[in-house]
Amino acid sequence: MNKKQIKFHLGVKVYPKHWCTEVQRAYTSKIIPSSDNRNNEIANNRITDIFNRFILFKEYICKIDNENNLEIETILKKYINMGRPKKNENTGIKDIITQIKKDVFNATTIGNATIKNYCDKGVPALSFYLKYLEEEEKKNVNTYSQFTTEFFTAFSLYLLNNYFQPNGEPYTISTINSIIKYAKSAVILSARKQQALTENDISTIKTKQFDDKSSDNHIALRNDEVMKLYNYKCKNEKDEIIKDLFILECTLGCRVSDLLEIDNKIEEINGDFFITFAPRKTPNKKMEIKLIFEIARHLIIDKYKCKLPKCSKDTINKNIKRIAKEAGIKGEELQSIHYAGDSKPTELKKQRYELIATHTGRRSFITMLSAREWTYEQIRKYTGQTIEMVQHYDKATPKYKQIFQNSYKNNLDEIVLLHDEVVGNKNKDIAFKKEQANNPDSTYIGTIVELANSNGKLQHKIELTTKDLKKANEDIKNKDSLLLKAEEYIELLGSEDAIKQAIVDNSETDLVNGYVMAADGTIYYNPLIEGLK
Template sequence: MARISFILKDPNSKIATPILYTLTYSGQRVKSTTKQKIKPSAWNKNSKSIKKNRTEYNFVQEELDRIEIIIKSTIADLKKKYNGLPNKNELKNILTTRLFKEDRNLSEMSFWTYFEDFKNKLENKKNTRTGKPISKGTKCSYNQTFNHLKNFERSTGNTVSFLTLSNELYDNLIEYLEKELNLSSNTIGKHIKNIKSLINNAKLERGVQLPLSYQEKYWRVHKREKTANEIVFLSEKELTELEELDLSNNHTMDKARDVLLLGSWTGLRISDIFRIRRENIDLERNVIKIRVEKTDRLVVTPIHPITLKILKKHNFSTPAISAQKVNENIKLVCKEIETLNNEITISELKGGQLKEIKYQRFDRVSTHTGRRSFASNMYRRKVPIQQIMAVTGHKKEKDFFKYIGISKEELSEGLSELFNEWYK
């Protein structure tokens, strides 16, 4: 419950001293000027108001009454609209504006109304860079962020609104995502990135005024780069073993295996693998030409003998299976390969702590493993990096090396091998 009181800045002053108001709420305290002054002798310490016999200060008491009414009204407006109050700095800013300047409009668009509107617009919105519709994955990501924020409000009592954005809210949200939901640092980073994108859109498109307590740089994106040992890819030997498995009795696993192999020998993302049609296949030049969905860039990738075998098997198209089914089944397929049952240790930031978790390699295989396998195997085949990057779309070599999990030791070993060849 909010408590309003008035105090003298210097109760022992021999001359008129400023009157301050104090507002206490939710463990926070706002203290600011009323722009009024009186002599301490005219102040009733018990009632914290002007003494009744000091009629020369009636106009001051009237102003204090006005200030109290406006503070109470502002608090009621804020609670009704936002189901809570902002931090003390933002509340002080709002009260100062309402008390002594033009009335601050508290009817700004609700954060949740804007978020709902933002999600709905994604259905028909196009990527400004590629001109393509927003991907299903991006829409799903924003839905997850929305739901996590709603649950954060319910579980913690924090109010999420444009008015209550603050560094403190960010800290509370991070603590909730880490400790309550046990999300990894990279997943948390994805949600923070979505929230910041939403806030920036609201500011640019709707002119939403953000509070002083929101500092964009403080809302940093959590991300942890994988080490070379944590990156899983399938070697050419493992891919051959995978291709030779007899899955004729399980059509779903067979299709999932074929999709993984296509990614591993073409370097294409799964979204582009699903779009391969007969017109994309140039058998004379032995290449697949396709304009990739993510960047709208034309990619030309060679056709490996296993790729050709799979394309023929599916009538020069891709297997009819969903990405979800592929992810579910390729782990089961990869479990059949002996070396993919080896253990690896992954460091994950969960609940605010870095934990080492053991997995079997097949558990870490996903639809993206194929593309990573292509890049890793081609590099180890000593294919020029620029040629591999032309397929994967990487623009910087340092990003490419992180992607395939090449350590500094391996880079040095590669140079040593060249020296041995050159200077025998």
């Protein structure tokens, strides 16, 4: 028509060896497998139907006076497709996923292996995305007309960032591509079965395959982001549990599937805690990991008493983005998506909290240790991965390391401290203060305490730097100095009973030559109690 061929889809495929070019029909024979025979019969019936409708079209055209080829083409398509009208979808389908799965399972035009791929790979991914649309976006997909190119583009990107294996690991690019293809094919098969879309409608549905050149867009949380989550008080108990389990992923290094089963597998040895378990992915390979991060020890030992609450991986993935946003995790992250056939990648901007999922925890664990200059060999003993996989998960860029080093130097509250770092810093602090207290050249104190009332309650203290101490020692007669001579200090402390009470209030004290060291390591000089123990 107008020197252009008009093509119509039959909605069925025929093997080349089964096609007879002379009569333009598919072979049917007893020597052909029954499933192929049935498929070929369907193809032949549809060809006959199209020819019959084409005859009706010619009869109609002969009766009208119209030379507009575009209009005639529209009339032709109408005649050909009128045997496959769209269903009335005004009310929608109550459970479109169930309908798709039913149609795929009962399909006679595809093999059993293909049916299995559609049902086990394509349909579950589709169901996963539709649940997200319904619960988070408040969109309900209940008609086949909603399965457009735009739908499958958004579906593909969502799977790339949020759809993971049962053990929490991300799928490869090639697997994601296969899942997208199976999902689209399942939708089209069901739409044809339900006569919900015309072949022209179906031909407009396009999907793009991801190229393996696509950048790894998965993120690792920084130390300060993990601590924001840790310090955030959730609005309800369920969110608190989800938050805590995700933090444990960040601080243990194991898969989420293994994390949820560590109850009764915790052992204490000389003050250290160890977890012994057999990973689900490699059940014949037993692993023993030490609780190296302080907040992991607190959550498992102190908060949950070695019995973690139950929560599924899907529940964590469904809620952790929202919880992270509420906790204050923000900032833009640039994603690079490379589609097959495109010369340049497509760049998208996402908020960091949008990219958080269960697998983010393991990446964060590896990255936090890498920033501390741990080797991949050391790290793999905690994750059970190969060195190559640990390297792939490591996100410790120069920028990440600089942020970590600055926080470690200037603001430890932003650092997820190792247990050894907590103990080491405390011991250093205590050692410095004891050295200061036992210095024979000094009759001055490093911390001034004012007990302003008779019961001896601590009201105020001033921490002095090393520079302050040196300056005061050079000018010991300066009454305005922050330091006071020991004999002048007695009047500020009050009675001996008040001082003793102050010792009781600061329990577990250590007395050295008249100095008192409280449990938190603070030094108090109390001349009246020299020798008390």
